Amino acid sequence: xxxxxxxxxxxxxxxxxxxxxxxxxxxxxxxxxxxxxxxxxxxxxxxxxxxxxxxxxxxxxxxxxxxxxxxxxxxxxxxxxxxxxxxxxxxxxxxxxxxxxxxxxxxxxxxxxxxxxxxxxxxxxxxxxxxxxxxxxxxxxxxxxxxxxxxxxxxxxxxxxxxxxxxxxxxxxxxxxxxxxxxxxxxxxxxxxxxxxxxxxxxxxxxxxxxxxxxxx
Numbered sequence: 001x002x003x004x005x006x007x008x009x010x011x012x013x014x015x016x017x018x019x020x021x022x023x024x025x026x027x028x029x030x031x032x033x034x035x036x037x038x039x040x041x042x043x044x045x046x047x048x049x050x051x052x053x054x055x056x057x058x059x060x061x062x063x064x065x066x067x068x069x070x071x072x073x074x075x076x077x078x079x080x081x082x083x084x085x086x087x088x089x090x091x092x093x094x095x096x097x098x099x100x101x102x103x104x105x106x107x108x109x110x111x112x113x114x115x116x117x118x119x120x121x122x123x124x125x126x127x128x129x130x131x132x133x134x135x136x137x138x139x140x141x142x143x144x145x146x147x148x149x150x151x152x153x154x155x156x157x158x159x160x161x162x163x164x165x166x167x168x169x170x171x172x173x174x175x176x177x178x179x180x181x182x183x184x185x186x187x188x189x190x191x192x193x194x195x196x197x198x199x200x201x202x203x204x205x206x207x208x209x210x211x212x213x214x215x216x217x
Contacts (some may be wrong), residue, residue, distance in 0.1 A: 034060075034191065035191050035192060036191065037188075037189075037190045037191045037192065037194075038188035038189060038190050038191075038197060039059035039060065039061070039188060039189045039190075039191060040059060040061055040062060040095070040186075040188060040189070041057060041059060041095075041096065041101075041104055041186070041187055041188060041189050041196060042057070042058050042059070042061050042073065042093050042094065042095060043055050043056070043057050043058075043093075043094040043095075043096060043104055043107060043136060043139065044056055044057075044058050044073055044075075044081055044085075044091050044092070044093060044094075045091065045092045045094055045125070045133055045134050045135055045136060046081055046084035046085050046088055046090065046091045046092075046133050046134075047084060047088050047132060047133060047134060048080070048083070048084045048087070048112065049083075049084075049087050052116070053118050053125035053134040054080055054081060054084050054112035054117065055081075055094070055107050055112070055117050055118070055123075055136070056075075056079060056080070056081045056107055056108060056112065056117075057104045057105070057107050057108030058073050058074075058075060058081075058108075059189040059191075060073065060074040060075075060156060061073040061074065061093075064160060065160075068162050068163075069162065069163040070145075070148065070160055070161060070162050070163060071093055071143060071145060071160075071161055071163060072158050072159065072160045072161070073091070073093070073158070073159050073161070074153065074156040074157065074158045074159070075156060075157060075159065076155055076156055076157075077157060079111070080111050080112035080113045081112065082157065084112075085147060085159055086150075088132045088133060089132065089146065089147040090128075090131035090132040090133040090144075090145065090146050090147055090161075091131075091133050091145050091147070091159065091161055092128065092131070092133045092134065092135040092136075092142055092143060092144050092145060093142070093143040093145060093161075094135055094136040094139035094141070094142050094143075095139060095140070095141040095142075095143075095184070095186055096136075096139050096140075096186070096187075097140055097172075097184060097185040097186060097187075098185045098186075098187050098198055099185075100138065100139070101187055101196050103121050103123065104196070105196070106120070106121065107121065123136050123137070123138050124136065124137030124138060125137075128144050130144050130164045130165055131144045131145060131146050131164055133145075135167070140168065140169040140171075140172045140179075140184055141166070141167075141168050141169070141172065141179055141184060141186075142166070142167040142168070143161075143163050143165075143166050144163070144164045144165045144166075144167070145161025145162060145163055145164065146161060146162050146164055147159060147160070147161055148160055148161065148162045171183060172184040181199050181202075182202070185198070185199070186199055187199060
């Protein structure tokens with residue numbers, strides 16, 4: 001029985017799709033998108049040109065250098081915080097606990113141009129003695145940063161801040177004298193519309209896991 005040209009084309013397309021899926025290891029291509037979950041939930045605080053405190057929630061962020069200790073946060077020029085940091089050349093990273101998940105969601109969806117977020121939320125803007133930026137008194141972990149570099153990437157500009165000091169509530173510190181996630185209870189953002197997620201139970205210390213893997217091999 002002779003196939004119609006349409007059937008032949010459809011079969012060829014299906015064959016190519018099957019080959020593409022096989023070449024991709026059975027994974028579905030989502031295209032070039034900024035999807036690398038999970039992302040941190042940081043509240044970035046700064047002063048505007050008039051000296052008023054402002055804050056916004058950002059997730060395009062992370063540690064970018066150990067010596068000197070630096071973090072990077074990428075912001076759109078359209079945000080009010082972008083202009084605050086450009087003016088003051090300083091910012092703080094405030095890492096909330098799950099108790100402040102709703103607050104973090106709110107300050108990430110309204111602009112400091114239109115409202116006083118500190119007045120709206122009742123959070124405390126504490127003036128830093130080290131950098132020209134406030135930090136949130138209610139946040140259990142704070143990084144005070146001075147701006148050292150900006151990198152234009154496209155829609156976003158990366159602000160690289162050198163960490164001048166880290167301030168932590170004593171109750172979140174573990175045996176090593178550093179923040180313990182179980183005590184701090186930070187949370188993460190899942191890109192793709194899934195919202196905030198709690199950090200799960202510990203899997204194990206890196207040296208122990210590496211040793212276990214080598215023993216199993």
